[in-house]
Every structure is written in structure tokens, then in C-alpha cells.
Amino acid sequence: MVSDVFDSLLEKSSLFINREVLRPTYTPEVLPHREKEIENLAQIFLPALRGEAPSNVFIYGKTGTGKTAVTKYVGKQLIKKGEERKVNVNFIYMNCEVVDTHYRLLQNIANHIIDRWEDRIPFTGLPTDEVYARLTKAMDEKGGVTIVVLDEIDKLKGDEALYTLTRINSDLSRAKVSLVGISNDLKFTEFLDPRVKSSLGEENMVFYPYDARQLQDILEHRAKKAFKPDALASSVIPLCAALAAQEHGDARRALDLLRVSAELAEREKAAKVTEKHVRKALHKIELDHITEVIKTLPLQSKILLLAIVREEREKKATGLKPSMTTGEVYERYKQLSKKLKIESLTQRRIADLISELDMLGIITARVISKGRYGRTREIELSTPSSEIIRILQDDDTVNPLILYGGRGQTRLI
DNA sequence: AATCCACAGGAAGATTAGGATA
DNA sequence: TATCCTAATCTTCCTGTGGATT
Numbered sequence: 454m455v456s457d458v459f460d461s462l463l464e465k466s467s468l469f470i471n472r473e474v475l476r477p478t479y480t481p482e483v484l485p486h487r488e489k490e491i492e493n494l495a496q497i498f499l500p501a502l503r504g505e506a507p508s509n510v511f512i513y514g515k516t517g518t519g520k521t522a523v524t525k526y527v528g529k530q531l532i533k534k535g536e537e538r539k540v541n542v543n544f545i546y547m548n549c550e551v552v553d554t555h556y557r558l559l560q561n562i563a564n565h566i567i568d569r570w571e572d573r574i575p576f577t578g579l580p581t582d583e584v585y586a587r588l589t590k591a592m593d594e595k596g597g598v599t600i601v602v603l604d605e606i607d608k609l610k611g612d613e614a615l616y617t618l619t620r621i622n623s624d625l626s627r628a629k630v631s632l633v634g635i636s637n638d639l640k641f642t643e644f645l646d647p648r649v650k651s652s653l654g655e656e657n658m659v660f661y662p663y664d665a666r667q668l669q670d671i672l673e674h675r676a677k678k679a680f681k682p683d684a685l686a687s688s689v690i691p692l693c694a695a696l697a698a699q700e701h702g703d704a705r706r707a708l709d710l711l712r713v714s715a716e717l718a719e720r721e722k723a724a725k726v727t728e729k730h731v732r733k734a735l736h737k738i739e740l741d742h743i744t745e746v747i748k749t750l751p752l753q754s755k756i757l758l759l760a761i762v763r764e765e766r767e768k769k770a771t772g773l774k775p776s777m778t779t780g781e782v783y784e785r786y787k788q789l790s791k792k793l794k795i796e797s798l799t800q801r802r803i804a805d806l807i808s809e810l811d812m813l814g815i816i817t818a819r820v821i822s823k824g825r826y827g828r829t830r831e832i833e834l835s836t837p838s839s840e841i842i843r844i845l846q847d848d849d850t851v852n853p854l855i856l857y858g859g860r861g862q863t864r865l866i
Numbered sequence: 867a868a869t870c871c872a873c874a875g876g877a878a879g880a881t882t883a884g885g886a887t888a
Numbered sequence: 889t890a891t892c893c894t895a896a897t898c899t900t901c902c903t904g905t906g907g908a909t910t
Binding site for chain 1: 894898900901910
Binding site for chain 2: 578580778801804805808822824826827830
């Protein structure tokens with residue numbers, strides 16, 4: 454019986470009551486240690502309920518300090534109140550890491566406003582000012598106050614987009630737009646067009662990182678909803694809080710850590726989540742992140758990565774330091790792409806891809822000077838090569854570079 | 867002190883892909 | 889269909905440079 458498999462799994466008493474509470478997408482109804490910020494922001498949004506445009510706001514703070522949660526929370530309440538009082542209030546949340554160009558920003562806002570599917574704006578093809586024209590038209594048809602939240606606003610390319618948005622009110626007759634900029638880069642506004650800067654910074658808010666004590670409160674709060682009583686060993690929450698506090702007081706990290714710890718414990722059929730599970734979870738989260746990144750790498754970067762792996766293995770075999778230069782990697786890369794019969798990129802381009810891999814944390818590449826023998830980057834893997842191979846084995850295009858020798862022989866690189 | 871390697875990394879333009887419009 | 893957009897990717901050409909060697 455197939456269903457038996459699930460029956461036994463379902464029967465087994467779970468540690469969780471509701472694990473959704475621990476996910477980053479969940480907006481809690483109580484945000485401990487952020488009461489002041491909530492009130493502050495609500496105060497700023499208040500005019501929207503009278504049909505007036507609130508001031509633009511700029512919010513700073515590191516990741517996981519509750520910027521997004523607070524904004525979304527207040528936004529939710531605002532919409533609720535707006536419905537109660539029959540005031541036309543719109544609240545649009547957008548993450549600029551995903552929507553990072555002038556065009557796409559306008560396109561996305563417009564598509565939030567536009568209801569009819571056939572009027573939606575395509576992701577490419579139109580001139581940007583045409584998108585802008587359609588957006589203003591749609592907004593005026595709808596009317597009311599629209600609050601646009603631009604999360605991770607520093608990821609936006611070029612400040613033209615922001616300039617357009619800060620000016621949009623002068624092109625609208627019936628509708629009004631207010632902006633909320635969220636950034637974790639404190640220096641972000643320094644490089645901004647002064648006009649945008651003054652317009653966007655009508656109000657400023659700063660979110661400071663949580664300390665270990667506050668993180669503990671947050672975790673305890675959520676744990677009450679997420680877990681059955683006594684599911685956690687008493688040291689688990691303090692440990693999660695302490696580990697996350699080390700990493701700049703990031704609440705999201707703390708919650709992830711707690712959730713994954715519990716999931717591991719559950720899989721082990723442990724009666725309680727213990728410190729051991731937390732340690733394991735810490736490792737797993739890191740690995741999962743890297744796995745995901747490597748899997749979704751573009752083809753050329755995968756080949757490049759394998760070139761680095763291969764070079765490293767060779768160096769190790771000869772008893773040398775496992776670090777290499779751009780030139781060496783490039784030669785290896787050309788060799789591999791030739792084997793795959795794939796056009797190889799120029800060294801300039803590869804240099805950029807190396808920087809990307811560095812930023813993703815898969816390798817470390819720092820500029821060094823070898824004096825007479827030139828200036829280059831010293832490249833090293835920061836992920837075990839065995840992991841990289843394991844991940845890329847599943848990639849049909851590049852796995853001929855890993856498995857060769859044929860006849861099911863699995864010789865690795 | 868001067869030289870010069872092996873690149874770093876900026877600028878600008880070309881190419882490709884996807885889509886709109888007449 | 890031809891012609892026009894834009895974004896993303898990649899190439900070409902370029903100037904700049906830290907420090908071991910001369």
C-alpha cells in the first residue's frame with residue numbers, strides 16, 4: 454500500500470504546530486522591539502487615509518532588522534483601514550533586487566495597477582517613456598493614493614528611475630504617489646542625484662540591528678506559535694540568537710536557523726531539538742545556499758568553475774598551494790570549453806565572471822602583485838571541490854567534463 | 867631608481883534575443 | 889513583412905599599477 458508510507462509519516466508526532474510562522478515570508482502580527490518604528494511609520498502614512506499623499510520615506514538598516522516586516526505590516530494595516538473607511542489607498546511592495554531597471558520598475562508598478570490582463574505591459578519591447586505614459590494613465594483612471602515601496606533600493610541601476618518616480622506626481626491629476634525607499638546601504642544616498650535625495654528623504658528612519666537578547670525575544674515569540682510545548686531544549690533559542698547576533702543581528706537568519714534545526718531534529722525523529730541540531734543546521738544552510746547558487750549559474754560560469762576545480766586538484770596532486778592565477782584558469786577554461794565544443798569567451802569576460810563567482814562566495818579572488826611577474830588575482834575555492842562536483846554532476850551539459858573514460862566509469866575530473 | 871610583467875578593470879561599441887508596431 | 893525599441897551579454901581597445909628584478 455502506497456499510502457502507508459505517508460500514514461506512518463503523518464502519524465509520527467511532529468514537533469511543529471505551524472512551521473510557516475518561521476518562514477521569512479510570514480508577516481507576524483507582533484513585532485517585538487519594533488513598536489516605536491511601527492508607530493513612527495504609521496504616523497507618516499496617516500495622511501493617506503485622508504486622501505492626501507504622505508511624505509516620502511527613506512528607511513535604512515541592515516538585513517534582517519525588520520525593515521521589510523515593519524513596512525509590510527503597516528501597509529497591511531493601512532489597506533485594512535482604507536477599506537473600512539472607504540478610502541482609495543494602494544500599497545505596492547517591490548523588491549529592487551528582482552526589479553532592477555528603470556523600465557522594469559515602471560512596468561511592474563503599472564502591472565500592479567492595471568487589472569485587465571490584456572493591458573499588461575510586456576517585459577520588453579516598449580520604449581520606456583511609453584511605459585511611463587501608460588502607467589500615469591492607469592493611475593489616473595484608478596485615482597487615490599498609492600504608496601510604492603522600493604525594497605533594496607540600492608540595487609536599482611541608475612538613478613533615472615528614481616528621478617522619474619519622485620516627479621510622477623506632477624504628471625498625475627487624480628492620483629497621488631508616495632515612495633518608501635528601503636536600503637541596507639547607509640551610504641546609498643551619498644551618490645544620489647541631489648533632487649532625488651531631497652525628495653526621497655522627506656522622512657528618514659533608521660533600523661538598528663537586534664542584539665542577542667532581542668533576537669531571543671523574537672524567537673521565543675515565534676516559537677510559541679510554531680512548536681509544541683517542550684519541543685525545544687532550553688539552550689536552543691539562546692544559541693540560535695547568539696549565532697545570529699554574531700552575524701550582524703539578522704533576525705531572518707535566526708529564524709531560519711531555528712526552523713532548519715527543528716526540521717533536522719524531526720527527520721531524526723528526535724523528541725526534542727537540541728544544540729547538536731542547531732550546529733548541523735548552521736552547516737546545512739550554508740551548503741544549501743551554495744548548492745542553489747551553483748545550480749543556477751550560467752553555462753559559461755559552470756565551465757569556468759570546473760576549470761578552477763580541475764586546476765586546484767592538479768595543484769594539490771603536485772603538492773603545491775591550491776591557489777592559481779587568472780591566466781592559468783583561463784587556459785584551463787579554454788581547454789574545457791573546446792572539449793565541450795562550446796565557443797570560449799575572452800579573458801576580459803572571464804575576469805568578470807571570476808569576480809562574480811567571488812561575490813557569490815564560491816571562490817575567493819583577491820588581487821595580488823607578484824612583482825616582476827605581474828599583477829593578477831589569486832584564486833582559490835572556498836567550497837570543497839567535492840561538493841561542486843557533486844552538484845554539477847546533475848548538469849547534463851557540463852557533466853562530460855566530470856565523468857569521462859566512459860563505460861560507467863566514474864573518474865572524477 | 868628604473869623597468870616591466872600579467873594582468874585589473876574602465877569605456878564604448880557590437881551582437882543577440884525578445885517584443886511592438888506599421 | 890520590415891523596422892523599431894530595450895536589456896543583457898560579450899568583445900575590442902584601452903590605460904593603470906605593485907613590487908621583484910635589473
